[in-house]
Structures are given as structure tokens and as C-alpha cells.
Amino acid sequence: xxxxxxLVTNLLISHGSTRNYTGxxxxxxxxxxxxxxxxxxxxxxxxRLKQYQxxxxxxxxxxxxxxxxxxxxxxxxxxxxxxxxxxxxxxxACSQHDSEVYHDQFFAxxxxxxxxxxxxxxxxxxxxxxxxxxxxxTMHGNWHAWEPGALTRLNRQLADRETAIADPSILPLIxxxxxxxxxxxxxxxxxxxxxxxxxxFHDNPLPIGTLPDADTIKQLVAQLPSVEDITIEDxxxxxxxxxxxxxxxxxxxxxxxxxxxxxxxxxxxxNAIVNAGGDLRAIGRHGDRPWRIGIRHPREAAILASIEIxxxxxxxxxxxxxxxFEIDGTRHHHIIDPRSxxxxxxxxxxxxxxxxxxxxxxxxxxxxxAGPDExxxxxxxxxxxxxxxxxxxxxxxxxxxxxxxxxxxxxxDIDVRLSEPLS
Numbered sequence: 408x409x410x411x412x413x414l415v416t417n418l419l420i421s422h423g424s425t426r427n428y429t430g431x432x433x434x435x436x437x438x439x440x441x442x443x444x445x446x447x448x449x450x451x452x453x454x455r456l457k458q459y460q461x462x463x464x465x466x467x468x469x470x471x472x473x474x475x476x477x478x479x480x481x482x483x484x485x486x487x488x489x490x491x492x493x494x495x496x497x498x499x500a501c502s503q504h505d506s507e508v509y510h511d512q513f514f515a516x517x518x519x520x521x522x523x524x525x526x527x528x529x530x531x532x533x534x535x536x537x538x539x540x541x542x543x544x545t546m547h548g549n550w551h552a553w554e555p556g557a558l559t560r561l562n563r564q565l566a567d568r569e570t571a572i573a574d575p576s577i578l579p580l581i582x583x584x585x586x587x588x589x590x591x592x593x594x595x596x597x598x599x600x601x602x603x604x605x606x607x608f609h610d611n612p613l614p615i616g617t618l619p620d621a622d623t624i625k626q627l628v629a630q631l632p633s634v635e636d637i638t639i640e641d642x643x644x645x646x647x648x649x650x651x652x653x654x655x656x657x658x659x660x661x662x663x664x665x666x667x668x669x670x671x672x673x674x675x676x677x678n679a680i681v682n683a684g685g686d687l688r689a690i691g692r693h694g695d696r697p698w699r700i701g702i703r704h705p706r707e708a709a710i711l712a713s714i715e716i717x718x719x720x721x722x723x724x725x726x727x728x729x730x731x732f733e734i735d736g737t738r739h740h741h742i743i744d745p746r747s748x749x750x751x752x753x754x755x756x757x758x759x760x761x762x763x764x765x766x767x768x769x770x771x772x773x774x775x776x777a778g779p780d781e782x783x784x785x786x787x788x789x790x791x792x793x794x795x796x797x798x799x800x801x802x803x804x805x806x807x808x809x810x811x812x813x814x815x816x817x818x819x820d821i822d823v824r825l826s827e828p829l830s
Contacts, residue, residue, distance in 0.1 A: 516546075572642055587765070591773035593746075594776040595772045602628075602743050603654050618734065661723060661765040689721075690719045698715065705726050709819075712813045721763060721764040725756065727775075753778035755798060760794075773785055778796075794806055794829070807826075
């Protein structure tokens with residue numbers, strides 16, 4: 408079934424400009440004409456938010472053409488991962504209704520959250536879904552980087568050199584973000600919110616065709632905002648650097664997914680997927696079958712490879728194709744290298760497999776910034792054992808353990824360079 412997706416995707420993209428659809432909406436349009444009976448089982452995985460300037464990820468207008476404020480190509484597929492979820496769900500949906508599957512969807516963190524539960528009674532599944540949605544909405548409000556909430560209050564107090572009393576809703580998040588930043592040698596840096604805002608990836612997009620002021624970038628980088636500037640004593644947080652501004656967009660989705668999985672397990676649900684715009688954590692299995700996840704090619708409208716997972720596994724990808732704008736042929740994306748103040752420019756995408764979503768989320772960002780020369784050392788420091796990095800020349804870097812897990816799609820022209828083992 409995976410072989411079908413690149414074929415249909417290429418067909419759809421060839422029609423994208425004439426039908427004025429985004430690539431993904433065209434994919435939905437044709438896929439459900441081919442497999443109309445699969446809509447309930449598969450539709451969640453074709454809906455993604457596109458080019459919304461949200462704090463935690465990209466956004467879109469559902470089932471309509473893109474109205475992005477950026478000049479992006481309408482045929483560019485935005486998803487990090489095509490969540491295939493063993494696309495055989497489509498075939499089974501066409502043959503019989505699977506009463507063991509429960510799906511629900513809602514919006515949070517600037518993307519679509521898709522909840523899939525297996526083997527749960529309908530009433531219990533609905534109750535669990537309502538609780539998960541409520542939890543996500545609460546977390547979204549508290550962790551937002553610029554809308555009024557617990558995090559914006561903290562940032563304001565830190566900028567004024569005040570000692571802040573951290574809200575209980577964000578204190579564990581802040582502590583974990585700081586810990587992971589230290590493990591990454593600062594390449595995952597949750598306190599460069601001023602730089603993220605300067606590049607227009609908050610609620611203040613830059614005028615089309617312009618870049619941030621180079622001197623302002625230089626001044627912010629010179630101030631070296633870092634979690635090392637932060638002191639936490641009980642619930643009191645202070646900063647010695649006024650340039651510190653928390654932006655948890657490279658980490659919050661993963662942390663929220665972990666909390667959702669914990670909630671499901673507390674409710675006795677042990678076979679589920681929580682998918683936040685293509686980044687996910689899966690527990691258990693779908694019957695006797697593993698999950699199968701497709702990873703998109705960062706430069707082509709096609710699936711590059713797939714991974715089979717079961718048990719308790721998170722799969723996260725950071726890519727330069729999600730939130731970006733182009734000026735004179737140069738791509739400027741949202742993954743900022745805190746050392747330079749500019750978008751990291753040697754990586755196209757990084758996929759990380761780990762058992763914890765928050766760590767996988769932060770690591771994908773850190774390894775993206777590290778690039779093809781430094782990723783191995785940073786992965787070791789962060790305890791990551793499965794990595795695939797695709798550089799801007801199209802070379803695929805991975806460790807041997809990841810190579811044994813990945814299955815590349817037939818016909819893909821790939822250049823794989825294996826690293827030393829990570830463990």
C-alpha cells in the first residue's frame with residue numbers, strides 16, 4: 408500500500424497548479440475517490456495544518472486552498488511524516504467496519520491532534536478523548552509563547568529582571584526543557600524567543616521579501632541567551648540575562664504527547680496513538696500488526712522510507728519544509744541556529760525514534776541544528792540511539808541501528824552514509 412502513495416502523490420502534484428489545491432488537499436481528493444470506503448480510517452492522516460504561524464507548529468485552512476501569508480508553492484506537501492498507520496487500514500475499512508478502532512481529532516498547538524484508540528469500549532473511548540482534548544487545550548493556553556498565559560507572564564517578569572513565581576502548569580516543563588538544552592550543548596535552546604520573533608515566526612510575519620535586521624540579529628546572538636542564565640529555586644525562577652525569552656515550540660508538542668499517553672495509561676488504555684501534526688507516540692499495537700509510519704522526502708512529493716514500530720515508541724521529524732519563506736531562491740525556515748541567529752543551513756530533515764516524545768522532539772531540533780558534522784556527538788550526549796539526518800545535498804546520514812529499522816521505498820535514488828554505532 409505504501410507504494411501507492413508516491414505514485415498518487417506525483418500524479419496529484421502534476422495537477423496542483425491547474426486545480427489550485429495544496430498538494431495534500433489534492434491527495435485527499437483523489438485518494439478518497441479511489442478508496443471512498445477508507446475515509447473514516449484514513450482521513451485523519453491526510454489533514455494537517457498548513458502555514459499557520461502558530462507557536463508550536465505549522466497550520467492550515469482545512470479542506471481549502473492555502474491562504475498562507477508567505478509565498479510558498481501550493482504543491483509543496485507540508486507534513487513531516489505521512490502517518491500511514493499501516494495503510495492496510497484502508498483495505499480493511501473497505502472490506503469491513505473495524506469496531507475496535509476509535510478516532511477523534513481536535514486542534515491544539517497550532518496543529519491537528521489525532522487520537523486513535525484500539526480495543527476500547529465506545530463510551531470509555533469518548534470519555535478518554537474528551538479528557539485528552541481538555542488537557543491539550545489547557546496546556547496550549549498555559550504554554551503559548553505570546554498569547555496571554557502562564558508562559559508570557561514568566562517571560563515578562565524575566566525580561567524585567569524580576570524573580571518569578573512559576574505557575575505549576577509550566578514549572579515541570581521549564582525544568583525539563585532546561586535539562587534537555589544542557590544535554591544538547593545548547594543546540595536545542597528554549598530561551599531564544601526573541602530571535603524566533605525577530606524572524607517573524609510568532610504572530611508578526613515579516614513583510615514579504617524582507618529579512619530581519621542583521622545588526623539586531625548580531626546583538627541578540629552576542630547576548631548569548633541560554634538556560635545557563637536561569638536559576639530555579641523551588642518554584643522561583645530568575646534570569647541574569649534580559650535577552651532570555653522562553654519559546655517552547657521545539658519541545659512542547661512532545662511533552663504534551665507524553666502527558667496524553669500517561670493519561671490514557673491511567674485510564675487503562677494500552678493500545679493507542681497520539682499524533683500531533685505528524686509527530687507521534689504509539690503504545691501497544693493494532694491487533695497483531697505493528698504500526699507502519701511513512702517518512703516524507705524533504706525535497707520531493709513522495710514517501711522516502713517507512714518504519715515499523717510497536718510497544719512504546721515516539722517518532723519525531725524536524726524539517727526545513729514546514730514553516731519557511733524564500734527570497735531570491737534561498738529558503739529561510741523556522742529552525743534557528745542559536746549560535747548564528749540564522750536558520751540552520753546544512754540540514755533538510757532529521758527523524759528521531761525514541762521512547763519519550765519530549766526528548767525526541769527536542770533532539771530532532773538539536774540534531775537538525777548540529778548538521779551532518781556534529782549530529783553524532785549530540786545524539787550520544789542526549790542518549791538518542793536511532794537517527795536519520797538528510798543534509799541539503801540529499802545525503803542520508805544514519806547510524807547502523809537506524810539503517811536496520813528503515814525500509815526505503817523502491818526506486819528512490821539514495822546516498823546513505825553510515826556513522827559509527829551510537830551505543
